[in-house]
Amino acid sequence: MKNNIPPLQPITSPWIQRIADNYDLQKDLIDTYESPLNIHHLESFQNNLAEYRYILNHYNFKSKIYYARKANKCSTLASVAFENGFGVDTASYEELKQCLDINISSQDLVLTAAVKNEKLLRLAITNHVLIIIDNKDEADLILKIAKEEKLQAIVGFRISGFEYKDHKLKSRFGFDIDEVGGFIIEFFNSEEVLKYVNFTGFHFHLDGYDAHQRGAALHQTLDLIETLITYGFNPNFIDIGGGILMNYLEQESSWIKFQEQLKKAVLGKREPITYQNNGLGFYNRNGEIEGKLNTYPYYNTTSKEEFLKNVLEIAYVHRKPVSYRLQELDIELRLEPGRSLLDQVGVTIARVAHRKKDADGNFLVGLEMNMTQMASSSEDFLLDPIVCYKNKxxxxxxxxxxxxxxxxxESDFILKRKISLPKLPEIGDFVIFINTAGYMMHFFETEAHLFKLSQNVFINNVDDNVSLLDFYRDENNLETKHIYL
Structure with missing residues (x-):
């Protein structure tokens, strides 16, 4: 049978390959922790932390990185980020409480939750955690709680609606940048509010991965800060969120070929390469392709360093780059990377339960997992998995x-892509999905049918002698098993 399914070969770290080459180890792991299982590699996480630190140390302005915990729920990662000098971005009551419980210092935490109720805000205020305010109701509730607790709440304001190429970058989050200045001046127009609420900076997060949009947003936020300084305010940071690109794939040519073949399939010019010929954002309109691929851009050539350089060197109307203005105004640049800090940090492994053919003759390989345990926020996760055969x-x-x-x-497909394999897997074989730690393992995971949530284990190093005893559960993260930069 000729392989005419375009492959998408992922970058695969040596630690992953060593596990993939060891069927007996996989069996021990699944027998012990059940299927599916999420495996994390701390050394890779450490390497990513070090890379970000190296990049930002080249600039003369102040900077701080907060690991976006929502990308992966494991408290071990939050703990290790803090131990190595990084902050942690929290987005819920449990995320914040767990971070406090494992002794991450309040000054290294930020609360950015999209919805903040009184219980969550009280926890943040009583522990002196920075709160990013999204709307007027939150501001009023924060003031109420701070007065009740007789404490000063530390806050920043989330903003959106930046101008870019003659249109606004609209968002459901935050205050419009054209209105937030007026709101701040009015809100803080009393000694009581100044006593109980300490305004310290701004936060924004833009969809997509456009460095020029981020540069424009930074300049407009710096303009706003300059205006507010004249009214006696002293904001000292701008947090630009995450969304820093990473690369998943070995070859650009495979990424291009996949899209070409997907379009041909949607047009009926070849057999489908996705289930029921799902276009993943492309569609056929009168024999022409319309739409765009609605997935993460799994191949890109822009490194973290290049991306940040592109943002920071944008000069805008001031003819001064962002980096110069940050230094000039003594503003700390903050980032909240999640996915890119988890690059090559984790894999998800599942056991084959059955094989069958559907009415169209497609082989369906059932796995002991469900679609929420490796779910993307976009149309599909476009990486080839590794199938580990007992009988090679x-x-x-x-x-x-x-x-x-x-x-x-009917929709429970782990991948919508058709995958070409050397042979049909057998019951008890294992499938390893590569580079899943960032937003794939936990972000949409549910317990429907009363299925257990997948377990999460960690390993510090993987060598030829690795065994089951080298792995430990996430809930054991308080033990001294961490590596320090």
Whole structure:
């Protein structure tokens, strides 16, 4: 059988390959922790932390990085980030409480939750955690709680609506930048508010990965700060959120070819390469392709360093780059990377439960997991998994398969892509999904059917002698098993 399914070969770190080459280890892990299992590698996380520190140390302005915990729920990662001098961005009551419980200092935490109720705000205020205010109701509630607790709340304001190429970058989050200055001046127009609320800076997060948009937003925020300084305010930071690109794929050519073949399939010019010929954002309108690929840009050539340089060197109307203005105004640049700090940090492994054919003759390989346990916020996760066969020697032909999950839903496909394999997997074989630690493992995971949530384990180093005893659960993270930069 000729392989005409375009591959998307992921970058695979040596630690991942060592686990993929060791079927007996995989069996020990799944027998112990059940399927699916999320495996994390602390050394890779350490390397990513060090890379960000190296990049920002080249600039003369102040900077601080907050690890975006919502990208992965494991408290071990939050703890290790803090131990190595990084802050942690929290987005819920449990995220914040767990960070406080594992002794992450309040001054290294920020609360950015989209919805903040009284319980959450009281926890932040009583622990002196910076709160990013999204709207007037939050501001009023923060003032109320601070007065009740007789404490000063530390706050920043989330802003949006920046001008870029003659249109506004609209968002459901934050205050419009054209209105927030007036709100701040009015809100803080009393000694009582100044006593109980300490305004310290601004926060924004832009969808997409456009460095020029971020540069424009930074300049407009700096303009706002200059205006507020004349009214006696002294904001000292701008937090630009995350969204810093990373690269998942080995080859650009495979990324280009996949999109070409997907378009051909949508137009009916070749057999489908996705289930039921899902265009993943492309669609056929009268024989022409319209739309765009609605997935993460899995291949890109822009490094973290290049991306940040592109943001910081934008000069805007002032003819001064962002980096110069940050230094001139003594403003600290803050970032909240999640996905890019988790690059090559984790994999998800699942056991094959069954094989079957559907009415169209497609091989469906059922896995002991469900679609929420490796779910992307976009149309699909476009990386080839590694299938680990117990019986490697066989004369069987190649098999093109779809991986399906355990929910009673027609839509429970682990990947919408058809995957071409050396042979059809057998019951008890394992499938390893690569580079899943950032937003894939936990972001949409549910417990429907009363299925257990997948367990999370960590390992510090992987060598040829690695065994089950080298892995430990996330809830054991308080033990002294961390590596320090």
């Amino acid at each position: 020697k066989t004369a069987e032909e190649r098999a093109d398969v779809y991986f399906t999950g355990a929910y009673c839903l």
